[in-house]
Amino acid sequence: MAEVLDLRVEIDGRAIVDGVGFRVLPGRVTALVGASGSGKTTTGLALLGEYPGGARVSGEVRVTAGGAVGRTTGGPVGRTGEPVGYVPQHPASVLAPARRVDALLMDIARPLVRHLPRGKRRAAARELVVRALADAQLEDAEALLRRYPHQLSGGQQQRVVLAQALLLGSRVVVADEPTTGQDNPTKRRVVEQLAALARRGIGVVLLSHDLDVVRALADEVVVMRAGRVVESGPVERVWAAPRHPWTRELLDAEGGSTSFDGGGARSRRPVVRVRGLAARYRDGSRSASVVLRVPALDVHAGECLAVVGRSGSGKTTLARCLAGLHRDFEGDVRLDDTVLPRSLRRRTREQLAGVQYVFQDAHASFDEHRPVVQQVARTAVRLRAVDAQEAGREAVKVLARLGLPEDLVRRRPGGLSGGELQRAALARALLARPRVLLCDEITSGLDAVTRRDILETLTEVVGELGDLALVLITHDLATAALAHRVAVLDAGEVVEEGPALEVLHSPRHPFTRSLVGTAEPAARP
Template identity: 40%
Template sequence: MTGTLVEVTDLAVTFPAGDDPAGRAGVRAVDGISFSLAPGRALGIVGESGSGKSTVAAALLDLHRGTGARVEGTVRVDGHDVLAAPEAELRRLRGGTAAMIFQDPLSALDPYHAIGDQIAEVHRVHRPDASRRTARARAVAALDRVGIADAARRARSRPHEFSGGMRQRALLAMALACEPRLLIADEPTTALDVTVQAQILDLLHELRTETGTGLILVTHDLGVVAGGVDEVLVMRAGRAVEHGPVGEVLGSPAAPYTRELLAAVPRVDAVRPRPAVPAPRTPGPPAGEPPLLEAVGLRREFGPRRARTTAVDDVSLTVRAGETLGLVGESGSGKTTLGRMLVRLLDPTAGTLRYRGREIGSLGERALRPIRREVQMVFQDPASSLNPRRTIGESVADPLRAAGGQDGPAIVRRARELLERVGLDPDWYHRHPHELSGGQRQRVGIARALAPGPRLLVCDEPVSALDVTTQAQVMELLGELRRELGLSLVFIAHDLAVVRAVSDRVAVMRSGRIVEEGPVDSVYEDPQHPYTQGLLAAVPVLDPQAAADRRVLRAAA
């Protein structure tokens, strides 16, 4: 195919300040962006959070219309002047000519209606002459096309009945319902584990290869663009800092900022120096020294007796003083449930849990209180774990108040010290969570976990939604805290490269069980279990040719 599918010239987007609703002043989120895209080609737009990349994606369908934002420049999609198009033309364009795949399928899908009905509705909006039967058949065909098994039956399911990867496939099916010429995918794989991420990226590549659909892929993950696009546009603070073929940009970056991004990417094949910890011994810890935390035969079931689901099944592990145990596995493997049992936010259905040699799996709440101060959890989503109505300083101070023994001014001083310790301005004590970035909110979550003076932190996906530089900063912070405070960590993640960068030992979970465990370098360099081998083979790589080779191997498997 020839011609230009997308032409963006001098795009600028300004969001109004609170005292200037007309948008004449305010935040310049995008400033002078230009690029073009031919049919069947793919462009990756990458950058940190706040770089303006999602703002550019939204402008391609003029989703800023009616928001108060001031949009300047020219955006043409398949010959349509998007910014000047009347509402009727814009409605036809959205979904019919160009379709968007959003980051969070749970917020993009209606929880009350069946997946198939929602896809069929999109088809009927853009094909008003289509019958309900035709639209329904189209929805089933679209679900089948994106790899949903037993599509006719699953079309009757609601979003909560799908896994995260299946919901993302359903969004892709919805986007494909009207056979658009352009797909705009905004962080479509951010919350997915590596195998599902690889499946979605392979599917996008297959679709554009077969149909000539153009793709604009917005992401902060450079490994994602390496295997999925032809060209890369790197953004920072609303501006383009580098633009070119993916092999050149990732292989020989010209801009210092691009080099910084690449340097911050954790590598699954990187061996790092590790602090000295007691050498592992099989079985059990060194003689006379009980492990800090020990789980033996842990099991957790959910649901009524006749229809029980086993989330964790006969798991045994140890965490020794001063070490980091990585816990990896796909979504649904049971790793978060296990983490919550380790801090006794969930009670085990069976098995034994010991802390410093003392059995704590069956202790009541009063007996658990002193142990809770020493075993804390850092949650995946700080936005939901922080009270939006309380200031961040008060959230950090709450555990100090619960512990007692300090007066009000001393508690405030200590909370400010903790904010400063995790790299935040102590004068932000009175700010609320919505005033902070994702990485800053995660630092607040870490400060709150540190407040009681713990010896063990269980970190559940603490960097999964962060861009690579912020991710690296949070990982470095956890490493500093471990060294300076003598902390032990259980680091739960689906990102194998991140786990290798921070862990001394690793345990691999599948379907509620640990299938492989050992020193992290040994497991990564010589995995014994086929499941571990499959996980490592699905990890994105920064070499476009190697990524293409892996895609061919996955297709042949």
């Protein structure tokens, strides 16, 4: 079906993939797992005949079907003999925004009908397209083909991308992080679709650091680290008896051993009190719609509150209201005993320092032209009126505490990895000596090992500080389980709130039950 033999990809003399080999069998799911930077995406793209610019490639990638052998060896490689399908992390990214859905599908179908007389080609191509959409379980194909990508739901976009691969007649499909950053129901849907592909006899290559999904879906696992395969085998064997220490570490990381409970210094004194909050978004000139209602919510000193819910449930809006980034709301947000002005601009310096925000996309939150340490130190200068030298010393100290050595943080943001930048962003927030720290999905998009490390560090630091209140916004229930309390949001309403153990293990509200119930992806049918 497809075979990778001793693949080596080198950029500027540095091997990013080295000696990788595995086979993809029809109707089986082969998962490449490993932390970010382990070379799994480069390997996956090699199956598509795509390599990073300026790469030196050796080894062999064979994609075969029914006896025909296409191979690519070295150099800038074009198409292999047999077309390979691709399912990206964000299906919307591969759909041209200015073209209707049928544009690319018809372009794919056109070569398939070339043998027909000219007059019949169009209708035949159309028929192929409609059949592929039906195979991808898309209903009402005719209407759907006339829509633009942005008019489709996420699930429909994903199915359209699958339909493209089916239409192409791919016997091998590469799925690149298809569930990363998705909430649980979405994950379950993606898993179901990929399983359906495998049932059609297609060999699926799954690139993922989401081990839940790998366990639910994969038949074979290839564990990669630093461009090499450290272990491979059937998923049951690798999970039950990992042979390589790195595999064990990867699997342990998923378990999640830390908890914010260690700190101990919880008090009953609320730091943040939210009363009667109703946040709106104005949609053009029309009347505003309320997207979030929080009648009452307290966060206490030394406490970690996890806010969970699906995407679009209003989690981030809540944090933005607290931080003063979203000001179109009614109700009170109190820090200690004073009501915070709604707008950031009208808050005093102490109030600004008191509420700090760490964003999901750490990279976007740094200026790429200045060294990281300078930007971290700036918080203390701006918000606590510390002089620049003193702030610099303090920044280096806090960054070191978070595991970032001084020579690293003297670099610009481009020189740090995603996980390292996220730590720097945490340090930047901590330098304001905040009363409450808002962490918005800070670990989603990171691999399991990095995620665990960051959460561990965060736990320790919060424990050391004692009276810091932490709001952890996440869709990952394993992360939420580390918190003291959990608030569950659904469609802008707080449906359940209570101690983490209670909410996550014996949920009362049906929505929480569905969320918890799907935390483990559905087993393969």
